[in-house]
Amino acid sequence: MIQTENFFTEEIEVSKSLLKEAKKLVITCHERPDGDALGSSLALNNYFSKLGIKTTVVVPSVYPNFLKWMPGEQDVIAYDKHKDEADKLISEADLIFCLDFNDLARLGDMRDSAVKSKSKFINIDHHLNPQEFASAAFINTSASSTAELVYEFILAMDGEHLIDYDIAVNLYAGILTDTGSFQFSNTSSKVHEIVAKLVGHGIDPSFVHNEIYNSFSLNRLRFFGYCLTKKMVVIRNKRTAYIAVSADEMKRFAIGVGDTEGLVNYPLKMKNIDVVALFKEQNEKIKISFRSKGENNVNLLARTYFDGGGHKNASGGHSDESLENTTVKFENIINNFSFK
Amino acid sequence: MIQTENFFTEEIEVSKSLLKEAKKLVITCHERPDGDALGSSLALNNYFSKLGIKTTVVVPSVYPNFLKWMPGEQDVIAYDKHKDEADKLISEADLIFCLDFNDLARLGDMRDSAVKSKSKFINIDHHLNPQEFASAAFINTSASSTAELVYEFILAMDGEHLIDYDIAVNLYAGILTDTGSFQFSNTSSKVHEIVAKLVGHGIDPSFVHNEIYNSFSLNRLRFFGYCLTKKMVVIRNKRTAYIAVSADEMKRFAIGVGDTEGLVNYPLKMKNIDVVALFKEQNEKIKISFRSKGENNVNLLARTYFDGGGHKNASGGHSDESLENTTVKFENIINNFSFK
Structure with a gap:
């Protein structure tokens, strides 16, 4: 069993009660989403879906084709393609998960909608120089990726038994891309432990690598x-x-x-x-x-x-x-x- | 605790008794050694050194500069540079560990010396189409790398507590190179479990990656x-x-x-x-x-x-x-x- 950090405990309680109250939930990430931004957003979405909680992933802008195999991505709404629908979802939301960024400025043109919304925010992120804008913040600047933190979030929510292939492969893609295929110094022993568990859900590493890295024209x-x-x-x-x-x-x-x-x-x-x-x-x-x-x-x-x-x-x-x-x-x- | 395969048990007993009898030991690998050939050879050498057993790594030919950071490589004897010394070591050996190849032809010009030697062989390898030439053979064609099998060999020899940074980083380099940085389909959940343990010995993934992959002129x-x-x-x-x-x-x-x-x-x-x-x-x-x-x-x-x-x-x-x-x-x- 991989240990979650202690500092999560209080934030988890806040998150649980916000989740209980919320009726309209959105998950978002930074503009020009990369593998970790999209992967952690989709994994969290997949996880809530297994819990029977309806969430919508709204991203500030389109993402590259090499991410278009990720489970659940076909339901993602991109602000620069569907502005009206995205604005409506953001303005009506009462809880927005902000993943892989820690400054609302990273939402680009979608920032104004988010600021105007009466929604509360939950922030899960690993970037340097965090801003405080969330009711609960899971920030660890030494984590390899937001996907690693979403994995820990799911564990802290007692959701490990709900992890399936769709959740696992999205988290795997997030960790993979943000560690440069396990090459950067952020690739701790714990990262490999988590990945061992994720791969155990039937992931074929070469499939994911081929989609992400070997899709060149x-x-x-x-x-x-x-x-x-x-x-x-x-x-x-x-x-x-x-x-x-x-x-x-x-x-x-x-x-x-x-x-x-x-x-x-x-x-x-x-x-x-x-x-x-x-x-x-x-x-x-x-x-x-x-x-x-x-x-x-x-x-x-x-x-x-x-x-x-x-x-x-x-x-x-x-x-x-x-x-x-x-x-x-x-x-x-x-x-x-x-x-x- | 990572499980070793059952088929190792009998071979381990044979290996233990061969090791007890042997006085002159050599570790070798295929010609033009790659990261796995050299890494698994050096790791086994490091391991025997911690056990107080003197072994010499003799390789059929020189290896690339990007492997010249590996702990113990400075003592490796290359046949194409030091033929006489290598011939003497091979001909006098009574036990030769053959790593990362399963056909003596892969020794290139060094093959004749090996065939003439009265030495017994122990073979640890994961290549397809194995030949039988060894007294004990640890062959698993679905293993990611010979380094993975050397790790299992050390565990089966009850040597896990002896694994230190030098052993770990050589095994890590072997697994890394033969899985293409954990991208090929041979990268099982077990591979990541093993790597989690190896990285725990103080490995900096970016150091190893930079040496191996980022040493371009x-x-x-x-x-x-x-x-x-x-x-x-x-x-x-x-x-x-x-x-x-x-x-x-x-x-x-x-x-x-x-x-x-x-x-x-x-x-x-x-x-x-x-x-x-x-x-x-x-x-x-x-x-x-x-x-x-x-x-x-x-x-x-x-x-x-x-x-x-x-x-x-x-x-x-x-x-x-x-x-x-x-x-x-x-x-x-x-x-x-x-x-x-």
Whole structure:
């Protein structure tokens, strides 16, 4: 039996009584949902469904195709596709589970609806720098993933016996993606213990991996190759590399939403590179992803200079300048920036 | 407590008595050792060392630089570098542990010494199509890795309390590499249970991952990109892709021993590709690696047409023809070959 953290006890009681009172329940996560955001939301939804509690998953924006195999995802409502329906669900909700984010700003355009709603919030999350907005908060910044915390939440709610394949595979997908397939330092012994139990519900790891990581189109794989061989810039003395891709280049390779996912990790494969940035020109803005190894804090970089944030080793931000000016700005910053 | 398989009991008794009698012990593995071959050999060596039994790891040929962090590897003797010393150790041995192979042919040039030696053999392995040459054989073709079997061997020898960081991290590296970071279908619930225990000995997953997977040189990463964007050939109607690289191209990118490791897995990232081949021109021969998804049996392909073998989803072979003729031969074969 995997132990849940003691600090959950009081919050669990609050959650239980909120759940008893609530009539209209929504589960949501951050915009541009990733495997952990969607996986933990769907797992919680699957779990409530087994308890006979009706909840609806409403996400701020669409998610990539490689997540479209996850049990229950066909019922998810995306705000940027079905605004009116989503607004109605949010405004009428009396309890909203906020998963995998800890600042309502991460809801993007859906934030206003959430703030106006009379709903109470329950927050389950593992991101740094949490904001307080919830009646009950299950925050553990050293957890591997929100999926790990949802697993603990289910255990703390005495729901372990209700875990079935649909719950297990969604949690597995969340842990898998947020640990980079069990490679990041957040992959504790406990993570493997939990995953051993989840896999026991009939999960085929290669099926999940193929869906998530091996669903490339030929164009996308050629594009990754092109970025690595032609576009990657290395700043040796700062152990940093970056890739900047224009809207034209992405068009040339027919690169769509979510297709650049994972590209930022490739330059980290180099022995002497600890920090990587990916700059993408998109809707006349520059979207930026940062990744790092070890003690190099890209969250600080993203927060200080690029209006963003996230984790120490994985953050995001953006820039309103041109692609070229943004990379010049980045080069200037990192030449004087201390990542540690 | 993780259960060991019952079929081990008798073999364990034989092993115990062989160990009691033996005075000169060697541990060996297949040529061109990978993470599992070296990791399981070193773990067993570390374990015997804690028992006060002196063993020497003698491998048929050198292994890639990305394995040169593994505890104990600095004492390994490679046959192709220190032939005389290796021959002496093999010929004088009275007990040789054969790890991660089940046919003495996999010892390459070292095979003759092993056959001539009066030594007895103990075989621990998970490859298909085993040969009988050992006094005790711990063969489980459905195990994820030889490292998993060495872990069970240590448990069956009542040695669990002796497992320390050095043993654990070598076993972890073996399981990690043979499951492709816990992604292949061989990654059972039991694998994660074992890994949970191993990680508990102080393993930092990101350290091991960085050493094994993220030790690329800039040239190597550019080369991978070049292969994907320029060299990869896709045969859509057979759900097959291949990459053929000449000695000249490898020279141009300064590609050394072990640097092509993992390249063959990249085309499998495509949704509609189930079979991949990598052809490398090396010492006027063509070395071939095959990989596949699911039920597609590349072991059969490698055995039937390319004088090789291995696992269902990961095999190797070679060809004495030119690079071009080999790929033409391959295209002809797969147009008529049934992988299932």
